[in-house]
Every structure is written in C-alpha cells, then in structure tokens.
Amino acid sequence: MAEVLNERSQNILEAIVEDYITSAEPVGSRAITRRHSFNLSPASVRNVMSDLEEMGFLCSPHTSAGRIPTEKAFHYYIDSLLQIQDLSKEEELRLRKKYRFQGMRIEDIMREVGRVMSGLSNYTGLVMAPKFASTVFRQIEFIRLSYGRLLVIYVSETGLVQNKVIEADPDLGPRELEKISNYLNHKLNGMSILEVRETLAAELKTERSRYDQLQKQALDLSRAALQDETEDTVFVSGTSLMLEQPEFSTPDRMKRIIRTLESKKTLIELLDRSQAAQGVQIFIGSQSQHVEIEGCSLVTSNFSNKKGAIGTLGVIGPVRMPYSQVIPIVDFTAQLVSRILEREAEYE
Amino acid sequence: MAEVLNERSQNILEAIVEDYITSAEPVGSRAITRRHSFNLSPASVRNVMSDLEEMGFLCSPHTSAGRIPTEKAFHYYIDSLLQIQDLSKEEELRLRKKYRFQGMRIEDIMREVGRVMSGLSNYTGLVMAPKFASTVFRQIEFIRLSYGRLLVIYVSETGLVQNKVIEADPDLGPRELEKISNYLNHKLNGMSILEVRETLAAELKTERSRYDQLQKQALDLSRAALQDETEDTVFVSGTSLMLEQPEFSTPDRMKRIIRTLESKKTLIELLDRSQAAQGVQIFIGSQSQHVEIEGCSLVTSNFSNKKGAIGTLGVIGPVRMPYSQVIPIVDFTAQLVSRILEREAEYE
DNA sequence: GTTAGCACTCATCCAAGAAGAGTGCTAACA
DNA sequence: TGTTAGCACTCTTCTTGGATGAGTGCTAAC
Numbered sequence: 001m002a003e004v005l006n007e008r009s010q011n012i013l014e015a016i017v018e019d020y021i022t023s024a025e026p027v028g029s030r031a032i033t034r035r036h037s038f039n040l041s042p043a044s045v046r047n048v049m050s051d052l053e054e055m056g057f058l059c060s061p062h063t064s065a066g067r068i069p070t071e072k073a074f075h076y077y078i079d080s081l082l083q084i085q086d087l088s089k090e091e092e093l094r095l096r097k098k099y100r101f102q103g104m105r106i107e108d109i110m111r112e113v114g115r116v117m118s119g120l121s122n123y124t125g126l127v128m129a130p131k132f133a134s135t136v137f138r139q140i141e142f143i144r145l146s147y148g149r150l151l152v153i154y155v156s157e158t159g160l161v162q163n164k165v166i167e168a169d170p171d172l173g174p175r176e177l178e179k180i181s182n183y184l185n186h187k188l189n190g191m192s193i194l195e196v197r198e199t200l201a202a203e204l205k206t207e208r209s210r211y212d213q214l215q216k217q218a219l220d221l222s223r224a225a226l227q228d229e230t231e232d233t234v235f236v237s238g239t240s241l242m243l244e245q246p247e248f249s250t251p252d253r254m255k256r257i258i259r260t261l262e263s264k265k266t267l268i269e270l271l272d273r274s275q276a277a278q279g280v281q282i283f284i285g286s287q288s289q290h291v292e293i294e295g296c297s298l299v300t301s302n303f304s305n306k307k308g309a310i311g312t313l314g315v316i317g318p319v320r321m322p323y324s325q326v327i328p329i330v331d332f333t334a335q336l337v338s339r340i341l342e343r344e345a346e347y348e
Numbered sequence: 349m350a351e352v353l354n355e356r357s358q359n360i361l362e363a364i365v366e367d368y369i370t371s372a373e374p375v376g377s378r379a380i381t382r383r384h385s386f387n388l389s390p391a392s393v394r395n396v397m398s399d400l401e402e403m404g405f406l407c408s409p410h411t412s413a414g415r416i417p418t419e420k421a422f423h424y425y426i427d428s429l430l431q432i433q434d435l436s437k438e439e440e441l442r443l444r445k446k447y448r449f450q451g452m453r454i455e456d457i458m459r460e461v462g463r464v465m466s467g468l469s470n471y472t473g474l475v476m477a478p479k480f481a482s483t484v485f486r487q488i489e490f491i492r493l494s495y496g497r498l499l500v501i502y503v504s505e506t507g508l509v510q511n512k513v514i515e516a517d518p519d520l521g522p523r524e525l526e527k528i529s530n531y532l533n534h535k536l537n538g539m540s541i542l543e544v545r546e547t548l549a550a551e552l553k554t555e556r557s558r559y560d561q562l563q564k565q566a567l568d569l570s571r572a573a574l575q576d577e578t579e580d581t582v583f584v585s586g587t588s589l590m591l592e593q594p595e596f597s598t599p600d601r602m603k604r605i606i607r608t609l610e611s612k613k614t615l616i617e618l619l620d621r622s623q624a625a626q627g628v629q630i631f632i633g634s635q636s637q638h639v640e641i642e643g644c645s646l647v648t649s650n651f652s653n654k655k656g657a658i659g660t661l662g663v664i665g666p667v668r669m670p671y672s673q674v675i676p677i678v679d680f681t682a683q684l685v686s687r688i689l690e691r692e693a694e695y696e
Numbered sequence: 697g698t699t700a701g702c703a704c705t706c707a708t709c710c711a712a713g714a715a716g717a718g719t720g721c722t723a724a725c726a
Numbered sequence: 727t728g729t730t731a732g733c734a735c736t737c738t739t740c741t742t743g744g745a746t747g748a749g750t751g752c753t754a755a756c
Contacts, residue, residue, distance in 0.1 A: 028718055041730050046719070063736045064718045105512060141491045143501060151509060153491060153501060161499060163509055164453060174526075239587075240607040243599070251591070254602050259588040376749055389699050394750070411705045412749045 003055065003076075010081060011038065012048050013057055017069045017077045021320050024246040026066030071285045074297075074319055078282060087328050095120060095329070099336055106160050106341070111235045113313060113337055118238030121329050123317035124261065125237040126300070128271040130310045135160060137188045137196050140222060142168075142177045150177075152225035157190070158310040158341060166224045169217065180218040188222070196226060234264045234271065247295050247318045260292040261316075271312045274300040280331050285319045295319055299326050301334035305341040313337065351403065351424075358429060359386065360396050361405055365417045365425045369668050372594040374414030419633045422645075422667055426630060435676050443468060443677070447684055454508050454689070459583045461661060461685055466586030469677050471665035472609065473585040474648070476619040478658045483508060485536045485544050488570060490525045498525075500573035505538070506658040506689060514572045517565065528566040536570070544574060582612045582619065595643050595666045608640040609664075619660040622648040628679050633667045643667055647674050649682035653689040661685065 005013065015036045019027045029042040029049060038045070049067055052058045057076065058067040069077070087095065098116045101109045110127045118125030135156035143151040148170035154162045172180075188196050200223050203209060209216045239261050242248055248257050260266050270288055274281045283298040293316070300314030314330055353361065363384045367375045377390040377397060386393070397415055400406045405424065406415040417425070435443065446464045449457045458475045466473030483504035491499040496518035502510045520528075536544050548571050551557060557564045587609050590596055596605050608614050618636055622629045631646040641664070648662030662678055 026718090030718075042718090043720095043730055043732095044728085047729090050720080060719085062738070063720090064716090064738070066718065139491070139493070143487070143489045143503075145487070145503060145507075151501065151503065153499065153511070155491075155493060155499065159493075159513075161511055161513075163501070163511060165507075165509075178522075238610075240603060240610050243603045243606060249599055251597055251599060251602060254599060255588060255591045258591060258606060262586075262588050374749090378749075390749090391699055391701095391751095392697085395698090398751080408750085410707070411751090412707070412747090414749065 005052075005076075008038075008040075009048055009052060011036075012045060013052055013069070013073060014077065014081045016049075016052075016058065016067065017073055017081075020069050021322055024318075024320055026061060026068050028066035031066065071287070071319060074284050078284075078323055082323055084324055084327050087332055092332065095332055096336070099333075101340060106158075107233070109337070109340065110233075110311070110313075111237070113333060114235040114237035117313065117315060117329060117333050118241065120333075121315050121317075121326050122238075122241055123315045123321065123326065124239055124242050125235075125313070125315055126267060126271060126298075127235045127237075127313040128268065128311055129160065129233045130156075130158070131232055132162065133193045135193055135310075137191050137193065140184050140188070140225065141181050142221065144172075144174065144177065150221070152221070154225060158305055160310070164225060166221070168221060168224075172217065176214065176217075179214060180221060183215070183218050184222050193226060196222075200226075232264075232268050234267050236261050236264065236267070242317070245318045247320065253295075256292065257296075266290050266292050267316075270298055271300060271314070274298075274312055274314070275302060278302070280327055280334075281314075282323070282327075297321050299323070299330045301330050303334045303337040303341065305338060310341065311337075353424075356386075356388075357396055357400060359384075360393060361400055361417070361421060362425065362429045364397075364400075364406065364415065365421055365429075368417050369670055372666075372668055374409060374416050376414035379414065419635070419667060422632050426632075426671055430671055432672055432675050435680055440680065443680055444684070447681075449688060454506075455581070457685070457688065458581075458659070458661075459585070461681060462583040462585035465661065465663060465677060465681050466589065468681075469663050469665075469674050470586075470589055471663045471669065471674065472587055472590050473583075473661070473663055474615060474619060474646075475583045475585075475661040476616065476659055477508065477581045477583075478504075478506070479580055480510065481541045483541055483658075485539050485541065488532050488536070488573065489529050490569065492520075492522065492525065498569070500569070502573060506653055508658075512573060514569070516569060516572075520565065524562065524565075527562060528569060531563070531566050532570050541574060544570075548574075580612075580616045582615050584609050584612065584615070590665070593666045595668065601643075604640065605644075614638050614640050615664075618646055619648060619662070622646075622660055622662070623650060626650070628675055628682075629662075630671070630675075645669050647671065647678045649678050651682045651685040651689065653686060658689065659685075 012032065015032050015038075016027045019031065019035060029045040032038070032045050033040060033042050049058060053060065053067060057070055057073040059070055060067045098120065099113070101112060107129070110129055114125040114127040117127075135158065138157045139155040141153045143153065145151050145165065148167055150166050150168045150172075152164050152166055154164075156162075188199065191199065200219050203215075204219050204223075209219060239258065242257050242261065243254055248254055270283065270290065270293075274283070280299060280301045283300075285295060285297060288296075288298065295318055296316055297319045298314055298316050299321070300312055302312050304310050313334055315326055317326070360380065363380050363386075364375045367379065367383060377393040380386070380393050381388060381390050397406060400421075401408065401415060405418055405421040407418050408415045446468065447461070449460060455477070458477055462473040462475040465475075483506065486505045487503040489501045491501065493499050493513065496515055498514050498516045498520075500512050500514055502512075504510075536547065539547065548567050551563075552567050552571075557567060587606065590605050590609065591602055596602055618631065618638065618641075622631070628647060628649045631648075633643060633645060636644075636646065643666055644664055645667045646662055646664050647669070648660055650660050652658050661682055663674055665674070
C-alpha cells in the first residue's frame, strides 16, 4: 500500500493530479512539460508516466489520450503530497463573515451551514443532525393545545429541540402537567434516549405506578412523546452544483446523482460511518462501497459540543476535487459550528 | 380567445394532444388515422391540421416532422375538451391508504404529502406552508432552557408550531413566565401576526407599560419571539422525476430545472399566486411569466381548515401532462389535507 | 368534400476520410 | 546510463456526403 516513489515520480504524479483537478481531462506528457518547469522532455516524462501506470497510479482511457490519475493516485496525493495550509487570517475572517447565525434554531443553523459551506466550496454541502435516539435528555415540557391534545417539547443536551403532538387525558390541568414535567426532568436528566426508554419501561412495571396515578400518567406521556424514531435529517445544499461537474455532464449520470442526493439514504449511511472518527475524513470514490456515488468523494468532519459529537457535515463532489481548498473549509466549518453549539448549550 | 372549432377539428385536436401527451413526439397525420378511427384519410386529417396550425393550435418543428400542440392547444384542451372524471371509490381508497399521518407534526405531514402526491402522479410534488406573517395567533408559551435563554413556542390557529430561542432577563421565574404567557394568550388570541405586531407596538407606547414591569417584559418577549419573518417553506419532492421527462433530457435543461427547483424562489412566487384562488388551478407554460420553468405546467390547489387557507400544494411537470389524472390527484390531496388539518385544529 | 398520388423537405443515421493529440519505440547523444 | 529527438502508430473527434424515411403540401380524380 505505502509504495515509495522517487522524487521525480512524485513531482510528476503531483503535477498530473493537479492538472487533472483543474482540467478534468486526461493529461498528456507535453502538457506537463509545458505547464510545469521540470527541465525534462516530454519523452522522459512519458517514461515516468509509463512506470506510474504500471504501478496503478495512472490509467489511459485509450492509446492516444493523456493519462488520468486513478483513485490510488488520489489517495497517495492526499496522504503524501498534499500540503494543507491553514486558512490565512483574512480568509478566516471572510468565512467567519459568511457564517452568521444569531438566535437561529439548530435546524436553521444546520440548513444555513450547509448552504454557506456549499457556496464557499462550490460543491454540494451535507449536514446531518444527530440521530434522535442518540441524543441525551435534558428537558421535556408539555403545552396544552386543545381538548386532550398536548404539544410535547423535547430539548436534548445539545440544544436540539423537537416537538410533537400527542393525545392525552383531557382532564390533565396545567398544574398537573407541571408536576409531571418536573418529575420527568428530574428523573431522566442526563440519560440517553435509549436509557430513558428502558427506565420508563422498568418504571411502568413497578408496583408504585399502579397506585400513583400521576406517575403513571407521566410515564405514559413521556413514552408517547419519546417513542418513535424520527428519521435522520440530512440537509443537502447546492445539489445543482454537482451538475456543473464535467464528470456528471451526461443525462444518465445527472439522473443518477440527483436521485442519490434526493433519496438521502446513501448519504446517511456514509455520514454515519464518519460519525465515529475524529477530525476531517475523506472518502474517495469506490472506497465508499456505494455504486450510486461512483466517481464521488466526500470530505466530512464531525461537529460537537462539550457533551460529545452531535452531527456530521461535509462536502460531496467528484473525486477530482481541490482537496487543498475543500479540507480547510470543512474543517473550519465544523469547528465553528461546534463553538456555536457550545455557546448555545452553555449553562450558567 | 374562445375560438369555436367544429366537431371534426375538436376531435382531431384532442387526438393530437392526447397522442402527444403519451409520446412526447410530433404527431403526424397518418399516426392519427392509425390510432383513432375517424374514418378519415391522412390527407383529410392533414387539411384539418393545416387549419389548426393556421389558428395557432399546432406548430411544426420543421417541414417533415409531425405537429406539436401549442400552449394554446393545451388551454383549449383543458377548458373545452378535457373530461375530468372523479376518482372511483377504489382509487379513492387506494389513495387514502397511501396517506397516513397519525400524530405527525404539520411540517412532517406536508413533507409526506408532497412525497405521496409525487409518487402518485409521477411528477414533482410541491407543498407550501403558509407564510408565518399570515398566520393567526392562538398560543404562545415560554420554556426556560438555561441561564437567560428562553425557548418560545408559538402555535398558530391552524396548528402550525414554531419554536425559537431568545435571550431574556435571567431573573424571570416560571411563575412570571406563566403570567406573561397567560396575559399574551388572552390579549392576542385570534389576531393575525400583523395585527399582533401593531398591537404590541401600540401597547409599548402606553403609559402603563412604563410602570407595569411584567407587562413590559411580556411585550418585549413576544416582540422578540414573533419578530422575524421566517422564510417560506416549500417542500419539493420527487425532483428527479422531472429528469425522466423527455423535455428535460438535455444536460442544459436538466441543470436549469434542477436549479429552479432547488432555489425555490420561482416556486414560491408561483404558489403564492395561486393562494388567492379557490379549487384546482392550472398554470400552463409561459402563462407563468417565468423563463426558468419554460415548458412546465403547474397544477395546484389550496388546502385550508375552517380558519381559512393555510397553504398550497400541487404538482409541476412538463406542459405535456396527463391532466385528467393529475388534476384529480391534486384535488383529492388538497381536500384530504384540509380535512386532516381541520381535525387537528378541532377545539372541544 | 374526400382521397390517392406524388414531388419535396428535412432530420437522422451511417460510413469514410481528415485532423489532431498522444503514445511507445528506437537510436543517438551527453 | 539517463535523456532526448524523431517517427510510426493508434485512436478519438470532427466533417462530409449519401441513403433512408417520416411527413407534408399540392393537385387531380372520385
């Protein structure tokens, strides 16, 4: 895997990858000598390229086209050749100016983050909120809407707000609801939703809940409120930017990629996978194991607050992506969002 | 505008429109005599077609292609020729089975309605929630999140729930908040958001609010809570179905339509326009005055509960749309959603 | 008024040839 | 021994031109 290339080969591979990133077209030996000053003739470059092809870094679509870097080349490029400079102060300021989320709800923030990130990178932005079931309980409140109907507000440790309407005993008055929510908030504080569900199930079986009417009601209500798995929410922004990429210029590929971005299923699986890791992650092409996004790369990072990881964001585009620009954008964005959420979740 | 055609011309125009709807290709005189039994020769049909072209109902892409119905033909077809049969009991049942929204929040219902409607019609579904500013106040509640931070829950007359985090005086206790929300709920009940804003502004100027600390706080809080215009929410489902249509088969058109559906701006304008009207509305092609959706038609209808119109839904597709199928679907869906929302908003 | 016949038009398809880009090999050079 | 110039070869792309066929419009006959 970790093949070692001599300096000349590295330089030429780097040149090919970078030329290909900007042009999206097979790179020929002459083009390289023209654009880069290696003091080598096209013929010498050809020899090196031939070697690189032998090693699996390059491939040629046909005899008389130039060569295209393979996914292996991109891996090598990213691992060994790519120098990621941090954002300069000016750039950081510029990005920071784009991100303004005062008093927005978390969902709106995520949507907007996706939009901005997509705009900055010129690729399709992805933001995934945490799974409901993986959130940590902080607070639950009930609001009487109308006869027998309650609005449940659930706030997670990370500040995610969910609401839902449930049916309930119409005789429950405001005082009782307050008692119920106090009881639940005290009892369930700091538990994960999974623990909450177990606790509720266990409590319902105890003797006491048979006699304590209020407790029984509290348990019933919270079960109804926290029961169903709400689906993962992924915000996809800048879908149409994908269509600008020459690798998706044919109607067939356009259809395929739009369908994939629309259904979100594949995206969720991919973003889920990167949930585990720390820092910026890169999935290149077939590495993802999903045929639907053949030819795509993902650059992702998790965002979190002090209570742990709460979501994943990133950018999807063709394998041929200017990683040196995209990686800092994703990285910075994830850090920024984390900081915002920490501020959001701050206690006194 | 209301040109009258003799029966033969009508029949032939109808045949051409319907053939074109299924084939998406220019219809020739022979094809018509083959598929329909008019007891006329192609030559006679040609004469009629020539007349129809003269009148602006048909056009030919070039000399030796068949003819394509113009938008005028579609208008005529819909106004005079189209017979919309109501859904049969079986179909209605079938649709009804697809629509299941138990205990979902309005937003989820809308998203799901769009999805189902898109699936039923095989075209892109659109659902627009009502503008925040046009909703009618029913209820506001405050939940203390953490030091100085309040979660505001606003429920509109139609059952739309909005929440938002605002900063507030950290010394406000639960009892005071309850008093505040009681005061506001009493005072603002039944007003439109615009009226609410006026009322709040007027109240803040009165003598009393200078002395009554609690009232002042109530007014400040509700102002912060109901202040900003949240953007219109349009749910677009089945975007990729648009790409299946032969009229959007070229990369350029694909890009254009995807961009338009993604930005939602044009869609909002169009859906806004149909807000005013009652029942199913049809916008055909250039009638919409938007170049971005050239070649598209919209079939829309409002949905409402007893308190009035609260949103618009519909389907967008090529002008060449099987209106006889799409119209009942949109109509039925709008009625169904209305009924669901009426149930949702029911008071004791 | 209807229809058969026919010349005409025009898009589409296919094949063949020219152009151009790039390779791989070989032989000469430093 | 590594580097380079030269050259034949390959293969795509673009263009051209002819064949095909669908469809029209006109005219004359029924």
